[in-house]
Amino acid sequence: MAQRIDVKDLNIFYRDFKAVADIEMAVEPRSVTAFIGPSGCGKSTFLRTLNRMHEVIPGAHVQGSVTMDGVDLYGNDIDPVAVRRQVGMVFQRPNPFPTMSIAENVLAGVRLNNKRISKGDAQDMVEQSLQGANLWNEVKDRLDRPGSGLSGGQQQRLCIARAIAVKPQVLLMDEPCSALDPISTLAIEDLIAELKAQYTIVIVTHNMQQAARVSDRTAFFNLAGTGQPGRLIEIDDTATIFSSPREQATEDYISGRFG
Amino acid sequence: MSTTKSPPARSSTAGSGPEPTSARRLKGQRRAADRGASRVFRWFTTGAGALILVLLAAVAIFLVVKAWPALTTPYDELAEQVGLLRNSSSLLDYVGPLIFGTILAAALALVMAVPVAIGIALFISHYAPRRLANGLGYVIDLLAAVPSVVYGLWGALVLSPLVQPVWAWLNANLGWFPLFSGTVSPTARVLLTVAIVLAVMILPIITAVSREVFLQTPRLHEEAALALGATRWEMIRTAVLPFGRSGVISAAMLGLGRALGETMAVLMILSPGFLYSFRILEAGQQQSIAANIAAQFPEANPMGVSTLIATGLALFVITLVVNMAARAIVARRKDFSGAN
Numbered sequence: 001m002a003q004r005i006d007v008k009d010l011n012i013f014y015r016d017f018k019a020v021a022d023i024e025m026a027v028e029p030r031s032v033t034a035f036i037g038p039s040g041c042g043k044s045t046f047l048r049t050l051n052r053m054h055e056v057i058p059g060a061h062v063q064g065s066v067t068m069d070g071v072d073l074y075g076n077d078i079d080p081v082a083v084r085r086q087v088g089m090v091f092q093r094p095n096p097f098p099t100m101s102i103a104e105n106v107l108a109g110v111r112l113n114n115k116r117i118s119k120g121d122a123q124d125m126v127e128q129s130l131q132g133a134n135l136w137n138e139v140k141d142r143l144d145r146p147g148s149g150l151s152g153g154q155q156q157r158l159c160i161a162r163a164i165a166v167k168p169q170v171l172l173m174d175e176p177c178s179a180l181d182p183i184s185t186l187a188i189e190d191l192i193a194e195l196k197a198q199y200t201i202v203i204v205t206h207n208m209q210q211a212a213r214v215s216d217r218t219a220f221f222n223l224a225g226t227g228q229p230g231r232l233i234e235i236d237d238t239a240t241i242f243s244s245p246r247e248q249a250t251e252d253y254i255s256g257r258f259g
Numbered sequence: 260m261s262t263t264k265s266p267p268a269r270s271s272t273a274g275s276g277p278e279p280t281s282a283r284r285l286k287g288q289r290r291a292a293d294r295g296a297s298r299v300f301r302w303f304t305t306g307a308g309a310l311i312l313v314l315l316a317a318v319a320i321f322l323v324v325k326a327w328p329a330l331t332t333p334y335d336e337l338a339e340q341v342g343l344l345r346n347s348s349s350l351l352d353y354v355g356p357l358i359f360g361t362i363l364a365a366a367l368a369l370v371m372a373v374p375v376a377i378g379i380a381l382f383i384s385h386y387a388p389r390r391l392a393n394g395l396g397y398v399i400d401l402l403a404a405v406p407s408v409v410y411g412l413w414g415a416l417v418l419s420p421l422v423q424p425v426w427a428w429l430n431a432n433l434g435w436f437p438l439f440s441g442t443v444s445p446t447a448r449v450l451l452t453v454a455i456v457l458a459v460m461i462l463p464i465i466t467a468v469s470r471e472v473f474l475q476t477p478r479l480h481e482e483a484a485l486a487l488g489a490t491r492w493e494m495i496r497t498a499v500l501p502f503g504r505s506g507v508i509s510a511a512m513l514g515l516g517r518a519l520g521e522t523m524a525v526l527m528i529l530s531p532g533f534l535y536s537f538r539i540l541e542a543g544q545q546q547s548i549a550a551n552i553a554a555q556f557p558e559a560n561p562m563g564v565s566t567l568i569a570t571g572l573a574l575f576v577i578t579l580v581v582n583m584a585a586r587a588i589v590a591r592r593k594d595f596s597g598a599n
Contacts, residue, residue, distance in 0.1 A: 053486055085488030095479040099501030108497055109487035159483070166487065 002029040002200040003069040003169040005050060010064035011229075012045055014057065020046050021229035023064070025219060027170075032192060032201045034211035034238065037221030038253070042230025043204050046221070047172050050202065051087035052080040068169065085109075088163035092175040094155035096147030096162070103143040105158055106130060109166040125165055133161035134191050153184020160191065164199070171195065173203040177210065189214050208254055212242050220250045319575065326569035328562060340562040343555055346533070354570045356533045358577065360545030364450055364525065365518035367539065368457035373511050376462050380469035385495060396470065403463035411527030414456035415448065419528065422455070423447035426540045441538035448530040450539040456524045461514035468513065472506030473499055505589040512585040516578055525550035548574040 005027040012020040020042035027033050035043040048054040049062055052073065066073045073083050088109075096105045106126045110117065117125070126143065130136040135157040139150070147158050156176055163171060173192075177185040192201060192214045205211050211218050219235035234247050245251050252258055329337060329350065338344045347353035379399065383392045423446070430443035438451075476499045484494040531546035531554070538544050552567045559567060 051486065053482065056482065056485060081488050081490050084486055089486035091479060091482065091486075093479055095477075095483040097480060097483065097497060097501070099504070108484070112484075112487055112489050112493050112497070162483075162487065 002198060004029045005170065005200065005202075006065075006067045007050075008065045008067075010046070010049065010062060010066060012042065012049055012054065012062050013060065015059035018229040020049075021231050023232050025232060025235050027200060027202060028217065029200045030196055030198070031216040032196050032203060032214050033235075034215035034218045035202070035204045035221060036206075036208055036211050036218060036253070037230070037233075038223070038258070039206075040226075040230070041221040041223045043219075043221045044174050045230070047174055047202060047204050048089075050170070050172055051089055052083045053089060055080055085166060086168055087170040087172060088166065088168035090156070090159050090163055090171065090173045090176045093179050094152055094159055096150075096155050096158050098146065098148040100147060101144045102130075102139050102147050102150070102158060105147040106161050106165050108162055129161040129165040130158075132164050132195070133157045134187060134194075135161055151184070153180050153187055156180060156184065156188060157191065160188075160195075164195070168199065170200040170202065173201065175204050175206060178206060185210070208242075212238060218242070220245070220247070220253060222249050222253070322568060322572040322575055326565055326572045329565035329569045332562070337562065337566070340560065341566050343559070343563055343566060350566070350569065353533075353566070354548075354573050356535055357546055357548045357551055357570055358573055359535050360450070361519055361547040361549070361574065362577065363537070363539070363545060364453055364457060364547055365515055367451065367454035368461060368518045369511060369515050371454065371458040372462050372465055372514060373507075375458075376465035376510070376514075377469055377507060379462075379466045380473055381495060381499070383466075383470050384473040385491065385499065396467075399463050399466050401463075402459070403467070407460065407521060407523040408527070410456050410460055411524040414452060414524055414528040418456065419447040419452050422452055426451065430540050437537045438539050441536075441541035441544075443540045444530065444542035446530070446542065448528055449542055450529065450545050453525050453529050454539070456528060457518045457521055460521060460524065461517050464517065465507075465510045465514040468510035469503065469507050472503040472510070475506075476502045508585055508589055512582055515581060519547075519574065519578055519581070520549050521547075522549040522553045526553050 007023050007025050007027075010020070010023040011018060023046060035047060037043050045054060050066060050073075054060045054062075062074060064074075068086065072078065096102075097108060100108060103122075103126045106129050107117075107122055110122075110125060127136060127140075130139060135154060138154060139158075147155060150158060156179075160171075160176075177188050180188065189210065192203065195201060196216075203211075203214065215238045217235060218238045218241040220233045220241065221230050222233045223230040233249050234241070234245060236245070241250060242254055245254070329341075332340075334349055337350070338347070344350075344353055379395070383396055383399075387395060423444075426447050426449070427443050429439045430441070433439045480498040480502065481494055484498045489497060525547045529546065529550065530542040531550070532543035533546060534544050536544035548570050552571055555567055556564065
């Protein structure tokens with residue numbers, strides 16, 4: 001289920017503006033990779049190139065290659081829609097579909113991928129996905145109620161359930177806890193630890209303690225100044241990054257000297 | 260409202276004895292919220308809100324008062340005075356076919372206009388390149404500025420001859436379908452032609468409102484759908500359309516209101532009749548309330564005018580009922596509207 005991602009010589013542009021330059025990294029399967037760095041350094045932009053979501057913005061394009069299990073995600077014959085079915089995403093703010101019930105939200109992606117599933121299968125899938133997102137016990141009595149009636153943390157777990165219901169290879173999380181309180185954050189972090197047994201997880205976070213808690217590997221991004229492209233400064237085991245980073249900039253950032 | 264008569268904040272706090280400065284300042288602040296421009300604005304908005312109710316009540320009262328003689332006079336007496344009623348057995352018998360014709364024409368127009376309007380609105384909001392979208396939006400808005408008498412002329416002189424062969428074909432080949440049965444009119448001055456013109460007339464308002472609603476779809480929800488692997492159409496189906504549903508219904512009701520009350524276009528195109536007839540390709544079958552009033556008004560005596568106004572009252576009631584029904588539809592799934 002989980003797959004490895006290799007990124008080579010990746011440059012990301014918004015029209016002529018180079019937003020991110022020269023990314024080289026490997027994301028290991030069944031692990032959590034965290035991206036940290038100051039605002040505007042391109043970590044979210046880079047995350048969104050891993051499932052081609054950045055293309056939603058007009059004028060955005062990339063040079064270089066992102067390969068998942070040997071397949072170039074930017075190959076000529078690759079449909080971005082197919083990529084996104086393999087690489088799920090959880091956003092900064094919880095975004096369950098307000099017009100759908102909790103159960104329909106979980107099934108939203110499944111219904112896109114194959115239209116016809118039996119009622120029994122659908123129920124199983126809802127239960128399985130909600131169990132997987134540690135939300136089942138809280139919502140099992142109100143599956144037909146709107147998802148927007150849940151608390152922020154529950155909504156975010158609903159979004160995770162929705163993402164894993166389609167059984168992706170990779171799960172991208174763009175600051176999934178930044179809009180949540182500490183208790184909900186803890187619940188999500190526990191969930192991430194469980195999910196990495198099955199999925200390759202990439203998480204962008206502004207919270208360095210969170211990166212230290214949940215990730216196996218950490219990548220530090222930085223930019224030289226405004227108008228300059230963001231760059232990957234270094235990527236290493238999380239323990240190494242937080243104890244003895246190779247680069248001075250990383251050291252300065254994690255010790256709170258800037259950013 | 261109680262604060263509006265209180266004296267200015269400062270003098271009242273000055274007279275209230277020794278108080279801690281902070282408390283005095285707080286009291287001053289609370290009154291400041293209802294002073295000057297803020298108070299003027301509150302009165303203005305309240306007044307505007309009340310005005311619409313007053314206008315509506317005035318129209319309703321006008322209709323009831325003017326229709327009263329026709330409604331209360333015994334029917335035999337009324338029929339003697341009013342030539343319009345010579346073929347009817349009661350007032351209800353007279354207004355019934357008119358209500359039927361009005362609703363049929365408006366419903367047909369709505370059925371044609373809503374899908375097209377949603378299509379145009381989606382194209383402008385989600386498919387077209389920005390420059391084209393702006394231009395197209397402008398053209399659609401221009402459609403709304405064309406006077407209805409021009410639509411009437413266009414329908415009668417241009418559209419009718421154009422669609423007549425189509426209507427003849429429909430009648431010949433799909434004549435088993437009740438709507439297309441009967442004798443096809445050689446001039447095509449029939450209800451289906453009217454419905455097309457009405458559809459064109461209500462297209463701009465439905466399109467404009469739908470477009471605005473679709474543009475309001477939160478980016479978050481669109482991205483949620485895309486990130487699940489939705490194509491653009493699937494994204495529209497899962498995120499945009501459900502979100503815009505109540506807005507589109509409101510837009511359709513605005514359009515329906517206009518179609519129900521449209522006078523000139525119907526008057527100039529339709530060959531009228533007073534039957535409960537679904538034959539929309541045959542001449543002399545239906546008539547709408549508004550067009551009937553306009554057609555009969557110049558030659559009506561006082562009691563005739565009162566009768567016509569009674570039919571107008573019926574139109575007023577229909578419009579109210581339709582709007583309330585639409586509200587009910589929108590409210591039924593309020594929890595899922597995305598407004599919470």
